[in-house]
Amino acid sequence: xxxxxxxxxKSIFIDNMxxxxxxxxxxxxxxxxxxxxxxxxxxxxxxxxxVTVPMNWLLDQYLLRDGALAWLGPEYADYNLSFLSFILFIxxxxxMVQLVEIVVEKFSPSLYNxxxxxxxxxxVNCAILGGSLFMQSRDIQTLGLAFNYGLSSGIGWFLxxxxxxxxxxxxxxxxxxxxxxxxxxxxxxxxxxxxxxMSFGGMLTGGDEAVPQEEVVAxxxxxxxxxxxxxxxxxxxxxxxxxxxxxxxxxxxxxxNE
Amino acid sequence: MGILSKKDAALxxxxxxxxxPITIQVLGICSALAITAxxxxxxxxxxxxxxxxxxxxxxxxxxxxIIPSKIRIIVQLVVVATxxxxxxxxxxxxxxxLSKTLSVFVGLIITNCIIMGRFEAFALANGPKRSFxxxxxxxxxxxxxxxxxxxxxxxxGSGTLLGIKVLGDPIEKTGLYxxxxxxxxxxxxxxxxxxxxxxxxxxxxxRNPALIEEN
Numbered sequence: 334x335x336x337x338x339x340x341x342x343k344s345i346f347i348d349n350m351x352x353x354x355x356x357x358x359x360x361x362x363x364x365x366x367x368x369x370x371x372x373x374x375x376x377x378x379x380x381x382x383x384v385t386v387p388m389n390w391l392l393d394q395y396l397l398r399d400g401a402l403a404w405l406g407p408e409y410a411d412y413n414l415s416f417l418s419f420i421l422f423i424x425x426x427x428x429m430v431q432l433v434e435i436v437v438e439k440f441s442p443s444l445y446n447x448x449x450x451x452x453x454x455x456x457v458n459c460a461i462l463g464g465s466l467f468m469q470s471r472d473i474q475t476l477g478l479a480f481n482y483g484l485s486s487g488i489g490w491f492l493x494x495x496x497x498x499x500x501x502x503x504x505x506x507x508x509x510x511x512x513x514x515x516x517x518x519x520x521x522x523x524x525x526x527x528x529x530x531m532s533f534g535g536m537l538t539g540g541d542e543a544v545p546q547e548e549v550v551a552x553x554x555x556x557x558x559x560x561x562x563x564x565x566x567x568x569x570x571x572x573x574x575x576x577x578x579x580x581x582x583x584x585x586x587x588x589x590n591e
Numbered sequence: 592m593g594i595l596s597k598k599d600a601a602l603x604x605x606x607x608x609x610x611x612p613i614t615i616q617v618l619g620i621c622s623a624l625a626i627t628a629x630x631x632x633x634x635x636x637x638x639x640x641x642x643x644x645x646x647x648x649x650x651x652x653x654x655x656x657i658i659p660s661k662i663r664i665i666v667q668l669v670v671v672a673t674x675x676x677x678x679x680x681x682x683x684x685x686x687x688x689l690s691k692t693l694s695v696f697v698g699l700i701i702t703n704c705i706i707m708g709r710f711e712a713f714a715l716a717n718g719p720k721r722s723f724x725x726x727x728x729x730x731x732x733x734x735x736x737x738x739x740x741x742x743x744x745x746x747x748g749s750g751t752l753l754g755i756k757v758l759g760d761p762i763e764k765t766g767l768y769x770x771x772x773x774x775x776x777x778x779x780x781x782x783x784x785x786x787x788x789x790x791x792x793x794x795x796x797x798r799n800p801a802l803i804e805e806n
Contacts, residue, residue, distance in 0.1 A: 353781060358620035359704040416680060419698050420672040427665045456664060459621045459702040466695035512796035516617060517789050524785030531782065 337481050344485035347534055350460050351493035352527040354467075357460030361494050362519060371498035372491075374455075379487030381433065381455050382464045385426050386483030387476055389465040392421055422465045430456040460490050497523060602724040606732035609799065612705045613736040614792045619705035623737055624784040626696050630753050633741030635682070635689055637734025639697065641727065643674045644706055648726030651714040658715075667710045668701065675700045705733055740787050748778030 350356045357378070364374045395401055397418050402409035438445045455461060464486050473479050500522055509518050612618045619640075626632045650670050651658075658666050679697045682690040690697065700706070709729050714722040745751055750758040750767075758772065759765040777783055 355621045355624040355781065355784070356699070358624065359618060362617050362620065416676060419676055419679070419701060420669065422698075423668045423672050423701055424665070427668055456668070457702050457704065457707050459699050459704075462702045463621075463695060463699055466698045470695055510793070511800075512793050513789070516614075517792040517796065520785050520789035520792065524782045524789065527782035527785060531780070 337478065340478060340481050341485045344482055345489040345492065346530065348486075349489040349493060349530055350463065350486050351490055351523070352530040354463065356463035357458050357490055360455075360458050360460075361490075361497065361523075362516065365494055365498040365501055365519070368495065368498045368502060371494045375487075375491030375494045377455055378458065378460060378490050379484065381426075381430060381461055382483040382487035382490075383480060384433065384483070385429050385461060386464050386468050386486075387480045388425050388429065389422050390468055390473065390476060390479035392425065393418065393469050397421065418466075418469060423462060426461050426465070427456045460486070493526075496526065599721065599724055602721060603728035603731065606729040607735060611732045611736060611795075612708075612729050613733055613788070614795055616705075616708070618708045619703045619733055620788075621696075621699060621703070623733070623740065624781065624788065626693055627737060627740040627784055628744050628748065628779045629692070630738065630741040630745045632689065632692050633737045634734075635686070636693065636696070637730070637737045639678045639682070640700060640703065640705070640733055641730040642678060643671060643700055644709065644726040644730040645723055646674055646726075647671055647706060648709060648714045648722040649719045651710050652717060652719045652722035655715050663715070664707075667707060671701050671706055705729055736788075736791065739791065740784060743787055744778045744783065747775050748783075749776075750774050 348354065351358065351361055360374060365371050393401070393415075395404065397414045399413040399415065400410050401414070402412045434445075464483055467486075468479055468482055473482055497519065501519065504518065504522075513521070606612055610616065613620065613623055626636050647667075647670055651667060654666070675698065678700070679690070682693070682697060709726060713725045717725070742752070745753075746757070750756060758767045760768065778787075
């Protein structure tokens with residue numbers, strides 16, 4: 334239960350689709366001129382993400398990943414089809430979007446009228462494919478967690494587009510420098526909002542959890558530290574070695590002399 | 592431009608400036624922002640998109656008369672996805688470290704709106720040669736912005752270009768660092784990518800007032 338709550342808030346605020354990974358920026362910029370249309374698109378994104386991420390989780394688990402075909406029999410256990418994941422994920426998404434469109438049109442015409450025009454757009458929204466790809470690369474463990482991840486990333490995207498649409502409605506009355514009007518100022522506002530959202534980063538690591546994390550970092554410094562720090566560490570080591578060698582050598586000389 | 596007529600040359604040159612996919616058409620923003628903290632990653636991304644767009648535009652243009660218009664989106668997605676798998680496998684084989692840096696963003700070329708946008712707007716209505724030029728032109732316009740953003744973010748953020756320390760060594764205090772210059776680590780964080788794009792748009796539109804939008 335705790336991991337569900339953690340994943341939920343993490344995907345909404347810390348790993349927010351728009352502000353942390355820039356997914357779905359195209360529709361985010363294009364459809365955020367009015368709050369009502371933004372709400373429609375945001376709702377459609379939540380819906381489609383919550384459906385497609387668990388679907389693709391099943392595909393990944395039982396068809397694509399290394400050894401996933403073991404349920405067919407031991408002779409299939411060596412297959413690794415993960416290079417096919419792009420094409421299968423996008424096919425799932427495109428068909429699901431079509432299917433959802435048909436079902437919604439049949440059973441809830443009013444919802445269809447509010448979501449309808451946005452549904453086809455969503456098939457090529459990078460937030461949807463990104464959700465599935467991040468689900469795969471972050472190695473989400475259970476179907477429930479995958480559903481949770483899809484739903485909460487969708488909610489995060491919804492919040493982002495709602496916020497920017499509200500700001501853009503207001504900014505129409507402000508005196509923006511002419512070359513920045515429209516697209517330019519939207520970029521800069523999104524950047525500032527992203528800086529604001531970065532402050533959520535301490536939410537899950539603050540307090541009690543900070544202690545075990547430090548321990549983990551302390552255990553594996555030499556193996557996975559990247560770039561500069563690794564070099565610096567190596568330099569330190571080699572310097573230490575040099576010093577010890579230098580200290581040793583006169584001593585041995587002395588011994589020999591004696 | 593001896594081989595190309597004036598109209599064909601315009602197909603390549605227009606997207607580089609006044610019809611740029613990122614700053615004017617607002618397409619393909621996601622990847623432009625996420626992977627530009629280093630110049631090298633930006634260049635690889637630009638080349639990958641160039642390949643996928645050039646080839647994809649040709650394939651779609653060759654098939655344009657046999658694709659039923661109702662299912663064209665799925666056909667387009669399958670063509671792009673196949674090309675992207677090729678790019679992904681090549682990167683994994685020859686530049687594994689880099690493919691780790693780009694992570695999911697190679698896959699996200701599939702949903703890069705530039706590619707779908709050009710398929711819909713151009714390749715479905717034009718012959719293979721012109722479609723190829725259009726694809727190359729738009730991908731080059733996209734890549735150009737990517738390289739500009741990557742250049743500034745890596746230079747100001749970590750003081751390097753393609754991993755080479757051009758501003759001197761920050762630890763041993765040589766070059767500019769001897770005068771008290773510090774790297775602006777903020778440039779490496781994701782929000783600065785958005786602000787850099789905003790500034791590029793500002794510069795471009797103040798040089799060419801015809802591009803200024805109504806509020």
